[in-house]
Amino acid sequence: MRSAERRATLADVAARAGVSKSLVSLVMRDEPGAGVATRRRILEAADELGYHPDSRARLLRSGRSRLLGVVFGIQHDFHGDLVTDLYTAARETGYEVALSAVTPGRDEREATAGLLQDRCEALILLGPQEPTASLARLATRLPVVVLARSVRDPAVDVVRTADAEGLRQAVDHLVRLGHRAIVHIDGGRAPGAAERRRGYRDAMRSHGLDGYARIIPGGLTEEEGAAAARVLLDDVPTAVTVFNDRCATGVLDVLARHGRAVPGDVSVVGYDDSRLARLAHVDLTTVAQDAVTMTRLAVGRAIDRIEGAAVARREVVVPPRLVVRGTTAPPLH
Amino acid sequence: MRSAERRATLADVAARAGVSKSLVSLVMRDEPGAGVATRRRILEAADELGYHPDSRARLLRSGRSRLLGVVFGIQHDFHGDLVTDLYTAARETGYEVALSAVTPGRDEREATAGLLQDRCEALILLGPQEPTASLARLATRLPVVVLARSVRDPAVDVVRTADAEGLRQAVDHLVRLGHRAIVHIDGGRAPGAAERRRGYRDAMRSHGLDGYARIIPGGLTEEEGAAAARVLLDDVPTAVTVFNDRCATGVLDVLARHGRAVPGDVSVVGYDDSRLARLAHVDLTTVAQDAVTMTRLAVGRAIDRIEGAAVARREVVVPPRLVVRGTTAPPLH
DNA sequence: TTGAAAGCGCTAACAT
DNA sequence: ATGTTAGCGCTTTCAA
Numbered sequence: 001m002r003s004a005e006r007r008a009t010l011a012d013v014a015a016r017a018g019v020s021k022s023l024v025s026l027v028m029r030d031e032p033g034a035g036v037a038t039r040r041r042i043l044e045a046a047d048e049l050g051y052h053p054d055s056r057a058r059l060l061r062s063g064r065s066r067l068l069g070v071v072f073g074i075q076h077d078f079h080g081d082l083v084t085d086l087y088t089a090a091r092e093t094g095y096e097v098a099l100s101a102v103t104p105g106r107d108e109r110e111a112t113a114g115l116l117q118d119r120c121e122a123l124i125l126l127g128p129q130e131p132t133a134s135l136a137r138l139a140t141r142l143p144v145v146v147l148a149r150s151v152r153d154p155a156v157d158v159v160r161t162a163d164a165e166g167l168r169q170a171v172d173h174l175v176r177l178g179h180r181a182i183v184h185i186d187g188g189r190a191p192g193a194a195e196r197r198r199g200y201r202d203a204m205r206s207h208g209l210d211g212y213a214r215i216i217p218g219g220l221t222e223e224e225g226a227a228a229a230r231v232l233l234d235d236v237p238t239a240v241t242v243f244n245d246r247c248a249t250g251v252l253d254v255l256a257r258h259g260r261a262v263p264g265d266v267s268v269v270g271y272d273d274s275r276l277a278r279l280a281h282v283d284l285t286t287v288a289q290d291a292v293t294m295t296r297l298a299v300g301r302a303i304d305r306i307e308g309a310a311v312a313r314r315e316v317v318v319p320p321r322l323v324v325r326g327t328t329a330p331p332l333h
Numbered sequence: 334m335r336s337a338e339r340r341a342t343l344a345d346v347a348a349r350a351g352v353s354k355s356l357v358s359l360v361m362r363d364e365p366g367a368g369v370a371t372r373r374r375i376l377e378a379a380d381e382l383g384y385h386p387d388s389r390a391r392l393l394r395s396g397r398s399r400l401l402g403v404v405f406g407i408q409h410d411f412h413g414d415l416v417t418d419l420y421t422a423a424r425e426t427g428y429e430v431a432l433s434a435v436t437p438g439r440d441e442r443e444a445t446a447g448l449l450q451d452r453c454e455a456l457i458l459l460g461p462q463e464p465t466a467s468l469a470r471l472a473t474r475l476p477v478v479v480l481a482r483s484v485r486d487p488a489v490d491v492v493r494t495a496d497a498e499g500l501r502q503a504v505d506h507l508v509r510l511g512h513r514a515i516v517h518i519d520g521g522r523a524p525g526a527a528e529r530r531r532g533y534r535d536a537m538r539s540h541g542l543d544g545y546a547r548i549i550p551g552g553l554t555e556e557e558g559a560a561a562a563r564v565l566l567d568d569v570p571t572a573v574t575v576f577n578d579r580c581a582t583g584v585l586d587v588l589a590r591h592g593r594a595v596p597g598d599v600s601v602v603g604y605d606d607s608r609l610a611r612l613a614h615v616d617l618t619t620v621a622q623d624a625v626t627m628t629r630l631a632v633g634r635a636i637d638r639i640e641g642a643a644v645a646r647r648e649v650v651v652p653p654r655l656v657v658r659g660t661t662a663p664p665l666h
Numbered sequence: 667t668t669g670a671a672a673g674c675g676c677t678a679a680c681a682t
Numbered sequence: 683a684t685g686t687t688a689g690c691g692c693t694t695t696c697a698a
Contacts, residue, residue, distance in 0.1 A: 226614035281559035
């Protein structure tokens with residue numbers, strides 16, 4: 001039942017209203033420069049024909065797409081949270097979000113290429129794994145804002161959480177509860193992992209707990225969290241800080257299966273405050289990244305670059321905030 | 334440090350390679366009709382200039398977008414799996430996937446509207462919640478393929494799993510192991526829930542276990558699974574079939590926390606065979622939806638409709654397959 | 667206030 | 683195998 005007729009074009013409207021295309025163009029864009037009567041006649045004609053401007057042609061001619069390309073990992077819950085907030089942040093800006101997913105069968109290069117082809121005017125990359133050099137090269141072509149990862153290159157903008165500070169807050173919280181044997185399950189080479197490790201080490205040292213500091217190789221998946229937890233079972237600490245919530249989920253699961261009560265026997269702190277952590281039955285104490293602020297900053301920064309506004313700092317660091325929930329408690333002695 | 338130079342166009346590549354625009358156009362689209370050497374030279378020139386075709390101009394000229402719009406829920410792991418396979422399925426077809434996410438702040442209507450504005454030629458909707466009437470109306474404007482939900486309307490194509498059959502397989506498996514007290518935690522009003530309930534009831538009946546049949550209200554989130562599991566704790570069956578893997582995860586979690594061993598005390602079967610189920614530490618027995626086949630069919634169907642090919646059946650039902658993993662075992666007596 | 671004409675970057679039909 | 687030409691639907695000079 002699809003209507004077979006061609007869509008109306010600007011020329012059709014012009015013909016029907018008995019004016020030139022330019023006039024119609026003006027009126028459709030609400031620009032001044034057309035007589036009141038003419039304007040009315042044109043709007044009428046457009047309405048009668050059910051005319052809607054073709055945005056592609058419009059963009060082609062004006063040389064702009066008003067598109068913000070977003071590359072995200074479809075497997076990452078926290079990226080889902082960020083995407084959610086990016087849509088919101090872009091809503092009133094006059095720019096639109098174009099999504100491109102990284103999947104097990106589609107790497108970042110491919111995801112990025114698609115967006116480039118759509119002539120996005122800037123790219124927002126969520127925790128990209130590509131080497132700095134690639135990102136820098138990309139940034140020679142269009143503004144690039146990296147979210148939730150640190151990149152030391154003058155060409156790319158960065159909006160990230162003060163990750164070291166986040167781990168410090170986690171450790172402080174645990175120490176305040178009375179913990180000393182606090183382990184960190186890290187994120188390996190994942191974005192942010194190095195800084196979180198550093199934050200953990202510094203915090204332990206500043207509490208005079210160097211002797212207890214212990215880092216277990218983890219990762220960013222449940223899988224890797226579970227494996228790390230199994231290592232832990234031989235020599236259980238009273239508290240664990242984990243690279244992210246997803247990984248912490250794996251840790252919690254293994255602990256539960258081996259009869260270790262959380263937080264009774266072991267306290268656990270995650271990172272991200274992703275959807276996972278907020279689930280009532282998980283109720284994970286975690287370091288919240290301020291997704292709303294970060295995405296707003298990222299969108300704002302991207303647009304500033306597009307429009308050539310002066311930008312003060314390449315890197316914006318957003319403070320994290322510890323969210324205390326049910327997986328932390330004083331150690332039993 | 335962004336190079337101030339204009340973005341490379343097809344004409345630039347042509348100039349650099351010393352050939353005409355048409356030749357470049359051919360080569361970029363991988364069409365036959367260019368010599369091997371020329372082709373190489375053109376590709377080189379394109380690479381050196383960092384050339385990417387402008388999809389808007391392409392669309393404008395050819396009157397087509399070759400875009401397949403995909404609407405998915407960013408919170409649903411299984412949708413993530415489907416999106417992954419959709420990219421793969423579309424890879425060699427000459428069509429591209431355009432993603433639009435449903436988030437807590439962005440409903441299906443909005444997600445769909447974005448895709449329409451992008452002039453997608455067909456829509457693939459993953460488990461849409463919109464009423465049939467809305468979907469039917471949409472289908473008057475362009476081909477619509479609904480994935481993983483049943484829709485009884487002659488205007489929309491459907492590719493889905495034989496959900497009743499899936500639950501039958503789950504129950505059969507459990508009965509074969511010796512279970513009788515088998516409970517179903519359902520999906521409420523979620524897509525597929527009604528049919529899975531029916532499959533469960535029929536299977537129980539066919540085994541003469543009507544007396545044991547019991548359905549607990551669940552849902553499609555971990556949250557709802559956890560709540561349902563808590564209800565179960567008062568009167569624990571020996572086995573549970575759950576609406577989907579995500580919900581089953583909540584069930585497993587609550588059982589573990591209350592000291593119920595899986596599969597020792599209770600066997601659990603999920604649905605979807607999503608990433609969650611395959612995690613080594615979860616190792617969930619589940620009913621696999623054949624995502625690869627379903628996505629291939631959905632893409633094929635969408636393209637058939639676009640290109641006006643004859644389509645035999647509106648609805649394609651793909652058989653499910655029980656994947657036995659570690660959460661099911663004979664009951665202890 | 668209005669219109670004519672020249673493209674934006676590309677593809678397609680038609681040469682050669 | 684390669685080049686020429688004419689637009690797609692719109693915006694944007696520039697003239698009238």
